[in-house]
Amino acid sequence: MQIPNPAGPAAFRPAAVIRPSWPLMAAPGAVILLLAVPLLGGLAATGLAAADGAAWQVLATEPGMLHAALISLWTALAATLLSVLLAGGMAAGLAALPGFGRMAERAALVMVAAPHAAVAVGLALLIAPTGLIFRAVSGGGDALPPDLAVPGDRFGLSLIVGLVIKETPFLLALLLAAQARLGAGAVLARARCLGWRPASAWWRIVAPQIWPVLRWPVVAVLVYGIGTVDMAVVLGPSLPPSFAVRSLSLLFDADPARAAAGHAAALAQLALAAVAVGIWWLGERLARFWLAGGRGDHPARIDPPLVRRPRQPVAPALSGLSGLVGGLALLLAAASLATLVIWALAASWRFPDLLPMRWAPGRLADTVALLGCVIARTVWLGLLPVAIALPLAVLVLEREALGADGGTGAGRSLSQAAEALVYLPLLLPPAAFLAGIRALALRLGLDGTVVAVVWCHLLYVFPYLFLALRESYRRTDPRPRLLARSLGRGPGGAWVAVMLPLTARPMAIAAAIGFAVGVAQYLPALMIGGGRLPVLATEAVAAASGIDRRAASTAALLMTALPAIGFLLASLIRAPARAVRQ
Amino acid sequence: MVHQPVARAAEADAPAGAPADDTAAWDAVLAEARGQTVRFNAWGGDPKINTFIADIGRQLAACCAITLEQVKLADTAEAVGRIRAEAAAGRLQDGGSIDLLWVNGENFVALRQADLLYGPFLDRLPNARTIDLDANPALTSDGHIPVDGYEVPWGLSQFALVYDRAVTPQPPRGPKGLAGWIGAHPGRFTYPAPPDFIGTTFLKQMLVMLLDDAGRAALAAPVDPARAPAITAPLWDWLDRVRPSLWRQGQAYPPSGPAHEQLLIDRAVDLGFAFHPGQAASAIAAGLMADTARVAGWSGGGIANAHFVAIPRNAPAKAAAMVAANHLISPAAQAAKLDPAVWGDMTVLAADRLSDDGRARFAAIDLGPAWPSDDELGPALPEPHPDWTGWLEAEWARRYLGG
Numbered sequence: 001m002q003i004p005n006p007a008g009p010a011a012f013r014p015a016a017v018i019r020p021s022w023p024l025m026a027a028p029g030a031v032i033l034l035l036a037v038p039l040l041g042g043l044a045a046t047g048l049a050a051a052d053g054a055a056w057q058v059l060a061t062e063p064g065m066l067h068a069a070l071i072s073l074w075t076a077l078a079a080t081l082l083s084v085l086l087a088g089g090m091a092a093g094l095a096a097l098p099g100f101g102r103m104a105e106r107a108a109l110v111m112v113a114a115p116h117a118a119v120a121v122g123l124a125l126l127i128a129p130t131g132l133i134f135r136a137v138s139g140g141g142d143a144l145p146p147d148l149a150v151p152g153d154r155f156g157l158s159l160i161v162g163l164v165i166k167e168t169p170f171l172l173a174l175l176l177a178a179q180a181r182l183g184a185g186a187v188l189a190r191a192r193c194l195g196w197r198p199a200s201a202w203w204r205i206v207a208p209q210i211w212p213v214l215r216w217p218v219v220a221v222l223v224y225g226i227g228t229v230d231m232a233v234v235l236g237p238s239l240p241p242s243f244a245v246r247s248l249s250l251l252f253d254a255d256p257a258r259a260a261a262g263h264a265a266a267l268a269q270l271a272l273a274a275v276a277v278g279i280w281w282l283g284e285r286l287a288r289f290w291l292a293g294g295r296g297d298h299p300a301r302i303d304p305p306l307v308r309r310p311r312q313p314v315a316p317a318l319s320g321l322s323g324l325v326g327g328l329a330l331l332l333a334a335a336s337l338a339t340l341v342i343w344a345l346a347a348s349w350r351f352p353d354l355l356p357m358r359w360a361p362g363r364l365a366d367t368v369a370l371l372g373c374v375i376a377r378t379v380w381l382g383l384l385p386v387a388i389a390l391p392l393a394v395l396v397l398e399r400e401a402l403g404a405d406g407g408t409g410a411g412r413s414l415s416q417a418a419e420a421l422v423y424l425p426l427l428l429p430p431a432a433f434l435a436g437i438r439a440l441a442l443r444l445g446l447d448g449t450v451v452a453v454v455w456c457h458l459l460y461v462f463p464y465l466f467l468a469l470r471e472s473y474r475r476t477d478p479r480p481r482l483l484a485r486s487l488g489r490g491p492g493g494a495w496v497a498v499m500l501p502l503t504a505r506p507m508a509i510a511a512a513i514g515f516a517v518g519v520a521q522y523l524p525a526l527m528i529g530g531g532r533l534p535v536l537a538t539e540a541v542a543a544a545s546g547i548d549r550r551a552a553s554t555a556a557l558l559m560t561a562l563p564a565i566g567f568l569l570a571s572l573i574r575a576p577a578r579a580v581r582q
Numbered sequence: 583m584v585h586q587p588v589a590r591a592a593e594a595d596a597p598a599g600a601p602a603d604d605t606a607a608w609d610a611v612l613a614e615a616r617g618q619t620v621r622f623n624a625w626g627g628d629p630k631i632n633t634f635i636a637d638i639g640r641q642l643a644a645c646c647a648i649t650l651e652q653v654k655l656a657d658t659a660e661a662v663g664r665i666r667a668e669a670a671a672g673r674l675q676d677g678g679s680i681d682l683l684w685v686n687g688e689n690f691v692a693l694r695q696a697d698l699l700y701g702p703f704l705d706r707l708p709n710a711r712t713i714d715l716d717a718n719p720a721l722t723s724d725g726h727i728p729v730d731g732y733e734v735p736w737g738l739s740q741f742a743l744v745y746d747r748a749v750t751p752q753p754p755r756g757p758k759g760l761a762g763w764i765g766a767h768p769g770r771f772t773y774p775a776p777p778d779f780i781g782t783t784f785l786k787q788m789l790v791m792l793l794d795d796a797g798r799a800a801l802a803a804p805v806d807p808a809r810a811p812a813i814t815a816p817l818w819d820w821l822d823r824v825r826p827s828l829w830r831q832g833q834a835y836p837p838s839g840p841a842h843e844q845l846l847i848d849r850a851v852d853l854g855f856a857f858h859p860g861q862a863a864s865a866i867a868a869g870l871m872a873d874t875a876r877v878a879g880w881s882g883g884g885i886a887n888a889h890f891v892a893i894p895r896n897a898p899a900k901a902a903a904m905v906a907a908n909h910l911i912s913p914a915a916q917a918a919k920l921d922p923a924v925w926g927d928m929t930v931l932a933a934d935r936l937s938d939d940g941r942a943r944f945a946a947i948d949l950g951p952a953w954p955s956d957d958e959l960g961p962a963l964p965e966p967h968p969d970w971t972g973w974l975e976a977e978w979a980r981r982y983l984g985g
Contacts, residue, residue: 063979130848145848147769149834238837239775239983254662254692256670348869351848358869370636373651443671447664448679530664530679531653532621542656546627547840547847547870 021491024402027395028418034392035421035462038437038455039428045436049263058261059268062250064240069272072243075156075236076225076276079163081283084218086164086329087171089322092202094176095184105176111169111333113513113563115520117537118556120234121544122336123162124151125343125553130351132339138352145351151235159236163228165333167221168326174217178210199319208288220426222280226273227429230522230537234544243272247431251438251527266435273429337560343553367554371539375558378535381525382518382562384454385461386511393466394507397473398495422466425459430523438527448532456524457517465514472506508570516563536562608708611901612646618902619649622891623661624684626654627840630864634918634925642909648902653680658689665698665894678896681903685733686889688968691725693892694732700893700900702731707908710734712940714932718962720888721930725968733890734907737858737919738928740962741783741884742954744846744854744862748874753853755881757791757820764824770852772829772836772845775982777975780839780855785817785974786966787885792816801966805973814974818981825982832982847871859959860926863952867923876952879960886962888930913940921947 050056059065094101111119126132129145138145151158184206191201232242240246247269251262343349344364346356368375396418425433437456441447476499484494522537529535536559543552620642626632632652639650655661661683668678685693693699704710713735715721721735722728729735745753754763764771774781790798793816800806800813825832829851836842839855846854847870856862856877865871891910893903909915913936916929933941 064983128848129850145850147830147850149830152837154834238841239835241837249657252657252660252663254659254666254689256666259663259667350872370633439667442664442667445671445673445677531623531655531660532651532679534654539654542626542654543629545656545838545840546629547843548629548868551629 023395024399027392027399028415031392031396031418031462032421034388034455035425035459038459039421039424039433041440042433042436043428045440046263046266046432047436049260049436049439050267052260054257055260055264058257059250059264062246062261065243065246065265068240068243068246069268071156071237071240072226072272073276073279075159075163075232075242076222077279078156079160079167079225080218080222080280082160082164083167083171083221084214085322086168086326087175088203088207089319089324090168090172090326091175091179092199092206092319093323095179095188095202095206096198101176101180105173107330108169108173108176111166111330112173113516113567114166114333114337115516115537115556115559115563116166116228117230117234117520117522117540118340118560119166119333119336120162120231121540121552121556122338122340123165123332124158124234124544125549126332126336126339127151127158127161132335132342132354135352135354140352140354143352152238154237154239156237156242159232159242161329161332162231162235163221163225165329165336166231167224168329169333171214171217171221172326174213175210178213179206182206182210184210203319216423216427218280219277220423222276223273223427223429226276227269227431229431229526230541233541244269244429244431247435248527251431251435263435263439266429266431269429270432340553340557340560343549344557346550363550364554367551368558371536371555371558374534374536374539375562377533378519378537378559378562381450381453381457381521381533381535382461382515382566384450385457385518386465386514388454389458389462389465389514390469390507390511393462393469393510394473394503396466397470398499401473401476401478402491422463426463431527434523434527441528447528448530450533452528453524453533456528457521460521461514461517464517465510468513469503469506469510472510473503476502505570505573508573509567512563512566512570515566519559519562604708607706611706611904614901615899615905616647618899619651620681620899620902620906621651621653621679622682622684622906623653623655623658623680625656625658626652627656627838630868630925637918638906638909638915641915642906645909646902646905648905650906658683658685661685662689662692665693665896666696668896669696669698673896676896676898678894678898680894681897681899682906683892683894684736684889685892686887687725687965688971690729690733690890690892691727691968693894694727698895699732700895700897701733703893703904703907704729704731704734707734707904707911709908709911709913712913712931712935713911714935717932718888719964720886720962724888724890726965729890733892734911735888735930736891736910737889738886738930739857739889740859740879740886740928740959741787742856742859742861742880742959743878744843744856744865745852745876745878746872746874747876748872749849750852753878755878757788761820761824764827767852768827769829769831771824771827772832772842772851773855774839774842775835775837776978777971778838780842780857781835782971782975783857783885784855785978786970787880788820789814789817789974790885790963790966791880791882792820801970802964804967805969807973810973810977814977818977821982835982858926859928859954860920860922860949860952863922863950864924864926866950866952877954877959879954879958881960883961883963884959885965887965913937913943917943917947920944920949922950922953926953 090104094104127150128134129148129150134146184202187206188198188201191205192198196205227244228242229244229248232245236242236245243265247262247265249262250258250265253259253262342356345359345361347358347360347363349356396415400415434456437452438447441449441452446452480502481494481498484498485491489497520537521535522541525533525535525538529538536555540552540555540559543555546552622635624631624635632654635650635652639652642648642650661680664679713721718738720738724733743753743755754760760771773784776782776785790801793801793813797813800809829845836845843854845851847865858864859877862871862875862877866873866875891907893900893907897903911930913931916931917940919925919927920929929944931940933944936944
């Protein structure tokens with residue numbers, strides 16, 4: 001996920017001229033401890049619980065497990081491929097229309113911030129036979145809803161759509177940022193002079209160069225598809241459900257033998273994720289071969305392919321189509337969220353009425369009052385990890401910026417270990433380690449405690465927050481601070497005087513991202529919270545399986561509103577005044 | 583055998599006052615309960631039940647300084663698994679995460695047989711005197727094992743049909759009629775996939791109705807794997823026969839009871855199932871179904887059971903849990919629960935043991951036109967032996983899931 005920044009101010013980074021204070025020295029170690037203990041401990045405990053041969057035997061005789069595994073592989077791979085193509089198509093289109101890039105990036109970021117469970121509930125209500133889409137085409141009157149099994153179709157198509165509308169904006173945001181850094185517009189202009197069509201040029205010249213930015217996020221998207229439970233419960237097939245959902249219901253089984261099989265299944269998700277990544281890797285090799293015009297070499301250099309016209313141009317129509325479908329996906333996402341609003345305010349909304357006959361906004365207020373505790377809990381289970389992760393991330397980045405790890409030896413490798421570890425939770429199916437963490441927490445009496453859930457949230461909040469902050473931190477010019485130090489300010493004083501104003505806005509945005517990630521978490525509250533710490537995500541998913549769509553919509557809407565408020569507050573912090581920079 | 587809503591039952595004298603030492607013992611429980619938090623683990627899929635439980639929580643806070651927190655379960659088996667895991671981790675007497683559990687059937691059997699429940703405590707609850715345990719065997723036996731005071735009866739259920747009178751004026755009420763109706767209305771009937779509770783109960787109901795007396799006797803005993811296929815053959819024949827005319831040609835089934843009810847509400851199917859005679863009435867009250875929705879019993883009666891609350895042995899707040907359980911069987915709470923606008927669940931209290939005041943509370947409740955008469959609901963049939971639950975579910979999965 002590293003975004004290369006070869007010519008940035010980092011080139012001016014001083015060698016280890018400043019002796020760092022102990023918080024800086026300790027920060028990477030603290031990160032390693034904080035992330036590695038639950039992650040590796042959890043994996044080990046899952047393995048230990050699954051070490052019984054009988055567990056695997058029960059798993060093997062469980063009907064429909066193989067089918068469930070194939071469903072998971074298919075939905076994850078198809079959704080990832082579609083998301084990459086759609087994000088690529090849109091990025092290609094936007095590279096040719098530079099004016100819209102910024103707008104599209106904003107729209108994409110809104111969707112990135114919307115929690116998975118909320119999008120799933122909204123989409124489920126939108127595409128259901130009684131959803132807005134079929135109401136619009138029903139013709140009204142006494143029409144019956146169509147006999148369609150959506151969501152929850154056998155082939156997982158609804159789940160694929162759900163994953164695509166959530167992941168395409170994420171990949172698009174990364175692509176847009178990367179191509180802005182690359183100066184894609186200029187590259188395409190040069191290519192056009194040489195007779196390339198823009199779409200071909202984007203896929204053959206720009207895409208290979210910004211692809212490294214996507215490589216790890218795509219793996220994270222793929223693994224998310226394998227391990228997701230909240231989206232799969234709401235949108236996925238039910239007979240049998242996806243492998244992750246089956247694993248969880250085994251894990252929760254009252255029969256100890258089946259619970260052990262659940263641990264085995266959680267571990268098997270690792271293998272499933274590895275298979276998915278392997279298939280993806282093979283596909284990627286093939287795509288590269290094809291994009292390189294069949295020569296099989298690395299097409300990342302600009303010049304040779306620019307000069308040599310391709311033998312098989314990527315059909316511009318196809319690229320345009322994927323851009324268009326990508327735009328539709330964004331629209332579908334927006335309509336899903338709009339559906340939540342309608343259902344949350346409806347008194348009763350029977351098919352085929354296009355809009356509810358009666359509205360009951362008062363009930364929304366009642367529900368908010370009823371969910372008061374849950375809302376408050378969701379907020380602080382989102383804020384606490386941020387409160388821990390933000391200072392830690394700043395310290396790690398400070399240490400890097402000050403060149404404290406610039407030398408050789410233990411300091412540097414500690415920082416590198418911390419950075420590598422940061423991404424690990426995003427690259428593993430969550431149940432693989434959460435099942436073990438759950439077993440450990442039960443043994444230690446920590447299940448259902450805030451400490452345990454916050455710690456698990458941290459595994460997801462820290463990486464995203466760190467990534468968001470790292471970019472802007474690395475782009476910050478270190479010279480003003482050197483100046484402040486040379487004028488006699490202490491390290492803390494220099495940071496407060498120079499870095500704080502410079503990074504206040506990025507820090508606020510990173511905190512908002514971290515908060516959004518925390519609010520969206522479903523599995524930690526479900527598995528480690530032991531049902532005692534219900535949050536909006538668990539409420540929304542539980543209500544989605546019930547009969548009252550209004551309850552599900554209200555919970556989903558509230559959990560979308562929280563991150564939105566977070567981003568709104570973050571955006572209130574202004575960029576630093578020019579004076580500080582000069 | 584059915585425990586009828588007391589609103590329609592005969593009146594009798596108020597219960598006799600409790601002996602003084604009992605009063606003192608209960609006062610001690612009340613005193614210990616003050617300030618405690620009861621984590622009430624209860625299935626959370628129905629907002630109107632959740633609202634009812636929230637109301638109970640407010641009343642407990644006001645009267646007894648007890649905080650009631652509903653932990654909404656998707657499946658009660660989760661809670662059983664958690665109690666087991668806690669016990670395995672050495673938290674046997676205390677330190678549990680559950681104070682009160684809404685439970686019945688095989689989950690109760692699992693907990694009771696592993697000796698993970700606290701009790702017997704039913705006798706210690708003052709309001710238990712208004713329950714006539716002899717009135718209904720479902721109150722004293724749960725999952726074919728004796729309750730023995732380890733559970734407090736909370737409500738009564740009986741399996742029935744839900745339909746819209748305007749769409750289906752004469753709903754079929756037996757397997758033969760239902761098969762004919764399904765053939766005449768292809769795609770308009772289905773049932774939740776077992777092991778969903780409602781789906782499994784539908785299998786049991788059809789089985790009971792298809793069998794003669796000898797077959798029914800076999801259902802009351804544990805499963806004999808050698809004879810079971812022959813005993814249940816009529817059920818599989820019946821299911822095979824109707825399958826092509828089911829919703830989605832029987833290639834897919836709604837995954838849960840609520841998902842099935844959603845299909846009925848969406849008019850994707852025409853017949854639904856109810857475990858409460860007030861189900862149609864409460865769906866009307868909630869604006870989910872048309873005013874013409876009704877509940878009909880099966881001819882010959884429906885499978886009935888009771889649902890209970892129990893206290894795990896490792897519950898940290900046992901005193902408060904007992905106070906909460908006692909409150910759940912108070913005439914006020916039971917009458918509120920009967921109201922279709924609130925929940926529509928049958929009471930466990932005996933009319934002849936209520937005070938005049940209590941009876942007046944029940945009499946004040948308007949059951950509405952969607953609530954079936956006792957004749958329409960029919961008699962209560964006993965559940966098959968719990969062994970059959972797992973066997974039927976596994977056999978159904980083998981035949982229809984193709985896993």
